[in-house]
Amino acid sequence: MADATPHGVAILVYDGVTLLDVAGPAEVFKEANRFGADYRIVLLSPTGADVTSNLGVRIAVDGAVSSEPAFGTLVVAGSDLYPRTRVPADLADAARTPAAMAGRVASICTGAFVLAAAGLLDGKRATTHWKVAHELAARCPTCRVEPDAIYVRDGAMYTSAGVTAGIDLALALVEEDHGPGLARDVARALVVYMQRAGGQSQFSAPLQGPPPRSSALRKITDLVTADPCGNHSLGELAKHLNVSTRHLTRLFRDELSTTPARYVENIRFDMARALLDQGHTATQAAALAGFPSYESMRRVFARKLSISPAAYQRRFGTTRRAEAGQVVSGRA
The missing domain is CATH 1.10.10.60 (Homeodomain-like)
Structure with missing residues (x-):
């Protein structure tokens, strides 16, 4: 029997956010509700203003980030912007504030860069998209980046690989909350693997290392x-x-x-x-x-x-x- 206790899930969004990083995990949590879970999903932006996704689609948000109320899960979606540029201080603050109150914190794809800028990955294991894993390691030298992982859990901190790996991570969170039976029902309904074999290497481009110096x-x-x-x-x-x-x-x-x-x-x-x-x-x-x-x-x-x-x-x-x-x- 699934635990029907309401579980708040806050997804942090901002201009340029990758739409699938938001929609994929949200769909998993919504689908889980059909099988007995009770996830209450809200979209938050740093200021409470609506945001525009990477596809130009406008995302209506439910409010601004604040320290109240506390959420069971904070999800920080990713963006193509921040592996290329530094994460703005206001966005890092917007992740840091609710993270201090949340029961667990998760990032999707390059959302790990936001967590790193907020100091939330210091001393922790983490992952992100294989293309920018080296950049995350450079920006967070105390973080142990695992570039081949689909997702990584370190205590109450969860990070996932690129884009659709956010669905893998959300399924893992559902399983953690409600057991493998309910998570399996969700995976079947969404026609995805409950747990795919292998790591990010199976999706990465052919070997393109730096040329030898000599x-x-x-x-x-x-x-x-x-x-x-x-x-x-x-x-x-x-x-x-x-x-x-x-x-x-x-x-x-x-x-x-x-x-x-x-x-x-x-x-x-x-x-x-x-x-x-x-x-x-x-x-x-x-x-x-x-x-x-x-x-x-x-x-x-x-x-x-x-x-x-x-x-x-x-x-x-x-x-x-x-x-x-x-x-x-x-x-x-």
Whole structure:
């Protein structure tokens, strides 16, 4: 039996807020009410004035942020603005004030930047969109940013990854409040995973790290990138530079914080993922990307994404059904 005690959820919005960061979690809480929960959702802005979302849609708010009343959950939505610029002091204050009274605080996507500016992530574990995780770590050096997490809980502080991960986080909050049965009903009604496998790596773009500082190592990385299928054993790579394998290993460690073997593997993984996106079979992708076998590629996918190549392709290869006329189930 779900606990019917009213639970106030305040969502902090502001000009430029990402609309889906607001609507996604709100829809989860609203849907939970159909199954016995009692979430009271309000939208608050720093001044109480209506705001305009990133899509130009005007959002009517219920009031201004204040220290009263206290809410069970404060949700801070994200925006594309604040990874690029500093969070204004009034917006940071608008998060800080109700956070002190709320039972728990959550951010959606880049809403973590607002929490960080308010000093609410100091000394805590957190996540945000994979594209800007490095920027969050730079702005909040005492925060331990986990760039591959879908969402992170540290005490009463919750942070989620990009955009739709706000739905994952909201489902987790519903489960925390009312148990897995009700949360599962909500997930099925919304046709989403109750808990998706893997982390943000499965959604991220191919490896785009900074180029090596030294021209010698750049020669090796360019070689591997240009021909992932080549013989890139440690010995063969060292021969290209006429250096010892120990010296080459040290170059990779010092400049790229990895090993030659792991770098080659990452390049092949990125190529295999791109080939799967283009519609190649898993066996073809393994061969074209330079993996010794399909099984070796499968192990890499399992380690990096916690899913098989076939599962990855089903999720990301196309939005079209494999067979014409296939019925879409209403269950997640």
